[in-house]
Amino acid sequence: MEGLLYGLSVAITPTNLLFCFLGAFLGTLVGVLPGIGPVGSMALLLGATYGLPPETALIMFAGIYYGSMYGGSTTSILVNIPGEASSVVTAIDGYQMARKGRAGSALCIAAVGSFVAGTVGLVILSFLAPKLAEAALKFGPPEYFAIAVFGLLVLSQLSGQGLLKSFIMVGVGLLLGTVGLDDISGQARFTFGSVDLQKGIDFVPVAMGLFGIAEVLDIAAEKVANNQEAIKVKLRELLPNREEAKKSVGPTLRGSVLGFLVGLIPGPAAVISTFLSYTLERKISKSPQDFGNGAPEGVAGPESANNSAAIGAFVPVLSLGIPFAPPTALLLSAMMIHGITPGPLLIQEHPEIFWGLIASMYIGNAMLLLLNLPMVGLFVRVLSVPSNLLMPVIILLCIIGAFAINNAVTDIWIMTIFGVAGFIMRRWGFSPAPLVLALVIGPMLENSLMQSLMMSQGSLSIFYTQPLSRALFILTIIVIVAPVLYRLVKRLSSPKQNAV
Numbered sequence: 001m002e003g004l005l006y007g008l009s010v011a012i013t014p015t016n017l018l019f020c021f022l023g024a025f026l027g028t029l030v031g032v033l034p035g036i037g038p039v040g041s042m043a044l045l046l047g048a049t050y051g052l053p054p055e056t057a058l059i060m061f062a063g064i065y066y067g068s069m070y071g072g073s074t075t076s077i078l079v080n081i082p083g084e085a086s087s088v089v090t091a092i093d094g095y096q097m098a099r100k101g102r103a104g105s106a107l108c109i110a111a112v113g114s115f116v117a118g119t120v121g122l123v124i125l126s127f128l129a130p131k132l133a134e135a136a137l138k139f140g141p142p143e144y145f146a147i148a149v150f151g152l153l154v155l156s157q158l159s160g161q162g163l164l165k166s167f168i169m170v171g172v173g174l175l176l177g178t179v180g181l182d183d184i185s186g187q188a189r190f191t192f193g194s195v196d197l198q199k200g201i202d203f204v205p206v207a208m209g210l211f212g213i214a215e216v217l218d219i220a221a222e223k224v225a226n227n228q229e230a231i232k233v234k235l236r237e238l239l240p241n242r243e244e245a246k247k248s249v250g251p252t253l254r255g256s257v258l259g260f261l262v263g264l265i266p267g268p269a270a271v272i273s274t275f276l277s278y279t280l281e282r283k284i285s286k287s288p289q290d291f292g293n294g295a296p297e298g299v300a301g302p303e304s305a306n307n308s309a310a311i312g313a314f315v316p317v318l319s320l321g322i323p324f325a326p327p328t329a330l331l332l333s334a335m336m337i338h339g340i341t342p343g344p345l346l347i348q349e350h351p352e353i354f355w356g357l358i359a360s361m362y363i364g365n366a367m368l369l370l371l372n373l374p375m376v377g378l379f380v381r382v383l384s385v386p387s388n389l390l391m392p393v394i395i396l397l398c399i400i401g402a403f404a405i406n407n408a409v410t411d412i413w414i415m416t417i418f419g420v421a422g423f424i425m426r427r428w429g430f431s432p433a434p435l436v437l438a439l440v441i442g443p444m445l446e447n448s449l450m451q452s453l454m455m456s457q458g459s460l461s462i463f464y465t466q467p468l469s470r471a472l473f474i475l476t477i478i479v480i481v482a483p484v485l486y487r488l489v490k491r492l493s494s495p496k497q498n499a500v
Contacts, residue, residue, distance in 0.1 A: 027067020173438025213419025263312020
């Protein structure tokens with residue numbers, strides 16, 4: 001508590017408050033506008049912080065990071081375009097709520113859930129950071145591979161479509177993840193001589209194509225086929241009703257804890273935490289059939305999980321100087337630029353950095369809630385724009401966002417191709433969410449598999465001799481077998497019930 005009070009005295013100085021607000025506001029804009037991302041915006045501003053005190057620069061960078069988690073849900077809910085991988089899951093039910101006239105409710109649930117999750121994550125970070133960082137260090141390549149396998153198998157049940165279709169989408173996503181230079185051998189794979197493809201296929205143009213461009217084509221086709229306007233949303237209420245609020249409480253709290261724990265794991269923690277939270281909520285829900293059709297739990301849980309995971313990612317970088325996510329890697333770079341060495345001695349040597357940063361995150365979290373809730377009405381007004389005006393704007397934003405990643409026309413072509421592919425997938429009943437998430441997780445799966453086999457000289461025994469890896473694979477088997485056994489028992493018991 002003494003450390004937090006000291007950090008509060010650092011964070012509430014006028015300069016630090018100004019840059020905390022600036023970071024939170026920029027982060028929200030970065031999340032709302034797909035394409036730039038927190039990493040891109042932090043990289044652009046890295047050189048501009050040379051003249052700032054180190055704690056001020058880090059406070060602003062942290063605000064951009066967790067602020068983007070807030071803003072990332074906005075375009076997912078309103079126009080079904082996730083600007084970040086962690087917002088893909090939110091789009092499943094958030095966009096359906098918007099189509100039913102509950103866009104304001106979905107945005108409010110996302111904002112409040114993010115605030116609660118951020119606060120819960122910060123409390124855990126404040127008191128348990130060193131011990132939790134030690135636990136995260138026990139994960140090696142076999143554990144990462146086991147987590148990736150577990151995640152993909154859970155992912156196959158995410159969209160609510162048939163298991164075969166989900167596996168096909170996961171397989172396509174994994175194949176796309178192999179495009180580019182192999183991290184182990186350095187060989188170019190499936191690049192067809194293109195220099196631009198050597199870097200791999202980025203998430204953003206694929207997601208924009210599958211979700212944004214495909215949605216535009218879908219609305220256009222529906223309008224032509226039915227000779228009528230695309231579905232219009234009636235926004236009668238901007239706040240959740242009592243039933244929606246009640247359904248959101250449990251998922252918010254569960255997502256907050258789950259997300260923070262997943263945030264301690266290297267890799268796309270925010271992505272993994274969102275689909276784990278979504279799957280958990282659907283499994284324990286009394287009405288799982290509502291998921292995918294506008295369930296508030298499908299917004300509250302994943303949004304809480306990805307914000308809490310963002311806070312959890314600060315544990316290893318502050319306590320051990322090890323970044324487990326790209327944004328925290330840039331935060332580490334900012335520390336090194338200012339002559340600060342993060343690690344176990346950071347609290348003793350630079351308490352103003354450690355506690356000032358944590359205290360500023362409490363303040364920034366409150367700022368984001370105050371920023372987002374009053375702006376819900378403004379965001380919702382996007383849906384009142386006629387589709388013939390809104391759709392070209394969406395296409396323009398997608399083109400700008402896709403090109404801005406690498407300043408490459410190739411990314412625009414990738415977005416266009418996947419836009420057409422996403423339109424066809426919708427017509428054939430395939431959900432694109434498993435494909436996009438498999439594209440993100442695939443490289444981690446491949447690299448950890450190769451590293452594990454190199455460690456064991458090609459022996460698969462390394463995956464079941466390591467205790468954590470073995471436990472994760474046992475959990476994976478349970479996840480696969482349990483639904484099959486449940487359906488089998490239910491099928492066997494149904495004739496007896498009918499007979500009675």
